[in-house]
Structure formats: structure tokens, C-alpha cells
Amino acid sequence: MPGDQNETKLVSFAIANGTRRKIINFLANGSKSTGEIGEIVGKATLDFHLRILQQAGLIKLEEGIVKLSEYGKNFLKNKTEKSEEKTVDFSQAKPIEIARIRQVLPCIADSSRLRVSANMTPSLGGILKLLEPLFPRSNYSDRKDSLIIKKGEIITTIYGSGKVIIRMIKNEDEAKEELERLKSIINEGIAKGEAPAPREKVKVDLMEIYKHLPQTNCGKCGEQGCYSFAIKLMARQASLEKCTLLKEPEYKSNQERLHVLVNYI
Ligand code: SF4
Known part of the structure; x- marks a missing residue:
């Protein structure tokens, strides 16, 4: 079951995306076929999103049927309870x-x-x-x-x-x-009138940021290479947008993950 910092990051990454949150909420009512989920969230990137949710341990996928894992059910339950508690306080x-x-x-x-x-x-x-x-x-x-x-x-x-x-x-x-x-x-x-979900306390380290950058050392961000850019990101002296390569389709997953990670710096 997810619990340590790396697993918390995987879950944070998984639910940082609106499509994946939609899938999780859709599954709250029970198992669904991939076809049914595709009709709700679109089929083009469905495999990608399901894979991320699986890696985070939130869902199980067997023979075209998707359901929440036990962890996924507890996660959803905790989120709902927390949000109900906070709504009262914040309002x-x-x-x-x-x-x-x-x-x-x-x-x-x-x-x-x-x-x-x-x-x-x-x-x-x-x-x-x-x-x-x-x-x-x-x-x-x-x-x-x-x-x-x-x-x-x-x-x-x-x-x-x-x-x-x-x-x-x-x-x-x-x-x-x-x-x-x-x-x-x-x-x-x-x-x-509603407090935002509490942020998980997660420690992000330099190498983790670095390993998700494209590693081409192309210098387009204005730095000598990806490692220097990672240092700037850790110091909050640069924004991810400066790495234009991350906008290319092959780095979509890296970009999403980095967006989650830099929020924890
Ligand atoms: S633009 Fe991106 S890929 Fe190029 S050196 Fe900078 S961080 Fe690395």
C-alpha cells in the first residue's frame, strides 16, 4: 500500500491531472469497462492515464475491467471526509x-x-x-x-x-x-467557502528533478545543461516553462511529473 514519500509522490502525480481525478470519481460507483471510461474522458490518452493510476496503486485493471484498489477506495474516502470537515471550518x-x-x-x-x-x-x-x-x-x-x-x-x-x-x-x-x-x-x-485539500508533506531532491528533465543539455533554457537548470528549479530561480523541450509530446509525462514536484519545493 502506498505510504512512503515516493509513493506519496506517485499518488500526487496521479491525481494532479483532471482526467485522472474524473476516472477515480467515476469508479467510486463501482467497476467500469475501459470502453465506459473512454466515453467519459476520451479514448485518445486513456491507456496513459490508466497506467499512471495503476502505478500509483489507486486502481486495478483486469481483462478490460477497471476498479478501485482497496487503497484507492480508502484514498477517496479520506479525501471526501477531509473535504467535508474543512468545508465546515472554512465556511x-x-x-x-x-x-x-x-x-x-x-x-x-x-x-x-x-x-x-x-x-x-x-x-x-x-x-x-x-x-x-x-x-x-x-x-x-x-x-x-x-x-x-x-x-x-x-x-x-x-x-x-x-x-x-x-x-x-x-x-x-x-x-x-x-x-x-x-x-x-x-x-x-x-x-x-471551502478549504483546499491539505498538501502532503513531501521532500523533493535535486536528483529527482534532474532525472525527469530531458537530459539533452541543449541549453535552450539559458543554462549550461539540465543539471544546472535543476539547481535553478530547486532554488526557485527558474520556472519549468524555460525548458521548451518539455512541451514536446514525448516528454508529456515528465512535464506533468515535474509540475507536481516543483510545487513541493
Ligand atoms: S532546455 Fe531543458 S533539455 Fe535543454 S538544457 Fe535546459 S533543461 Fe535541459
Whole structure:
């Protein structure tokens, strides 16, 4: 049964795609023939999607009949239960406002940058943890009831009390921009009335990113080769779009997998 980090990645990769989520949900009502599934999601790439779901251990395929594995059933059940729980919590949240910036000081780590304190109201106490999946580079700490969000060099910490500290900021205008960005992401999430599914904690390493790149060292991404590009991706100093080769059909699977992996960096 999937459980370790690699298996979690396989499952995340499998369900990151809308067609595959559709297949899984379709199978929730019982076994289906590949023909029936093809009518729902299209036949052109059906084999590809079924293979990915099989590799993730979510389905079983025997003689043209597809069904959820035991793991697949439990996975679907957990997802449904979690989403029902979170819907209740998130629907009670109120949109936030940013109160004025309270303090601007030099950053301890780099005195050429600023450390800015502000406040969000109302406090985010009960829902702070649920906000974590809204930000790709974020980490919630139960112990401190704080959410750390990274964007480029900027590091923001939001506390359950509503206190916000932004570090490594260039000037007050940049701080205001970042506060507005956070506010609109949080309020858009709250407006949906449903918390996003919690992100699985997965560690991604450099070699894993590297091995999914095309390995041609063509340099079209502006780097010396794929390894250098992988380093830039790990440092979040480059985006996958720069590797134009990944858009070619033969790298479709690599591209999808890399999209999932870079979200965990
Ligand atoms: S463009 Fe893609 S394949 Fe070419 S060197 Fe860069 S990462 Fe490698």
C-alpha cells in the first residue's frame, strides 16, 4: 500500500491531472469497462492515464475491467471526509483586512533589507492551518501557530493572532504590495467557502528533478545543461516553462511529473 514519500509522490502525480481525478470519481460507483471510461474522458490518452493510476496503486485493471484498489477506495474516502470537515471550518471564516503597517526596521539577516510588521484583522486563529495549501512555498507550525510563506527572497510569517512579519523586503511599498497579494489570495480562498485539500508533506531532491528533465543539455533554457537548470528549479530561480523541450509530446509525462514536484519545493 502506498505510504512512503515516493509513493506519496506517485499518488500526487496521479491525481494532479483532471482526467485522472474524473476516472477515480467515476469508479467510486463501482467497476467500469475501459470502453465506459473512454466515453467519459476520451479514448485518445486513456491507456496513459490508466497506467499512471495503476502505478500509483489507486486502481486495478483486469481483462478490460477497471476498479478501485482497496487503497484507492480508502484514498477517496479520506479525501471526501477531509473535504467535508474543512468545508465546515472554512465556511465560518470572515474576509480579512490589513491594518496599517506598525513597524519598519532593518532586517537582522541583511541590514540592506527591511523587516516590516503589520496586522491582519480579524485574527486567523482557527483557519490559519487551512491556508497552507493556498501558498506553494509555505509551512504551518502547530507549535507556534504560525504560517511561513516564501516568495523569492521575501519571507512572511503570519501568526494566528493576526500579527504579520515580512522579512527581506526592499522598501515599504514592496511590503504593501506583498500584504495586498496575501490578502487577495486569502480572501479568494475564503470566498470559495471551502478549504483546499491539505498538501502532503513531501521532500523533493535535486536528483529527482534532474532525472525527469530531458537530459539533452541543449541549453535552450539559458543554462549550461539540465543539471544546472535543476539547481535553478530547486532554488526557485527558474520556472519549468524555460525548458521548451518539455512541451514536446514525448516528454508529456515528465512535464506533468515535474509540475507536481516543483510545487513541493
Ligand atoms: S532546455 Fe531543458 S533539455 Fe535543454 S538544457 Fe535546459 S533543461 Fe535541459
